[in-house]
Amino acid sequence: MDALDALNSEALEGLRRLSALDTVRARIALAVDLGLLKPGERLPPTADVARALDVGEITVRRALTALCEEGVLVRRRGRSGGTMVADEPAIGKVAETEAYRTAAAEVHRLIDQRLLLECGLAHLAATAVTAERLAELKTLVAEMDRASGWADFHTGDERFHLTLAAASGVESAVAHYAPVLRRLYRYYLPYPLAYLRESNREHAALVAALEQGDAVEAVRVARAHVEVLHRTMFVGLIR
DSSP, X not given: OOHHHHHHHXXXXXXXTSOHHHHHHHHHHHHHHTTSSOTTOBXXXXXXXHHHHTSOHHHHHHHHHHHHHTTSEEEEOSTTOXXXXXXXXXXXXXXXXXXXXXXXXXXXXXXXXXXXXXXXXXXXXXXXXXXXXXXXXXXXXXXXXXXXXXHHHHHHHHHHHHHHHHHTOOTTXXXXXXXXXXXXXXXXXXXXXXXXXXXXXXXXXXXHHHHHTOHHHHHHHHHHHXXXXXXXXXXXXXX
């Protein structure tokens, strides 16, 4: 087993012990524990949550039902109802969050792995991006600006970074980058829209650098965009 294979298996070992249902429970519960999802906040539609967390809708429905029973979420009827964070949510109730809490070293290594790849891709894209790819990237930035919540945004974010890889002009870039990005995405939690809007401003700055053919600026923006994850992902928020 080479170093990359060892990292991949090590980083996901704790998560592999969880069912898909329990990973959804853990990610939402940990977001509530850390204050990323606020009391009274409505969750997105089931289909959007399923797409963002890469699981089936039935799994999401079962997970949300379990979280309601555990006092983390509540369901309210009526036009203003839906599934929401409880007004006084149970904190530390879901034991499965421990698989995420104990993964800090693995997550930091995955961030570094992504950092190296994304900086290289940004540099290449600054010299190889086509007008068509630039238009795709700009469209994705605009779509993320219009996102109504974390689930919509997350889907756009993945498409943006895979399009950046394709813009590098390296034929196999997406095949190399996508597995790293998706392994790291398995550790992402729901985030406040204000934080995501700031992230999208960095996307826009990266596109501007690509349009100018400024490889140095593209790498600077890409580095800052990924490096900050050491502080802003849950591993930087847990005390």
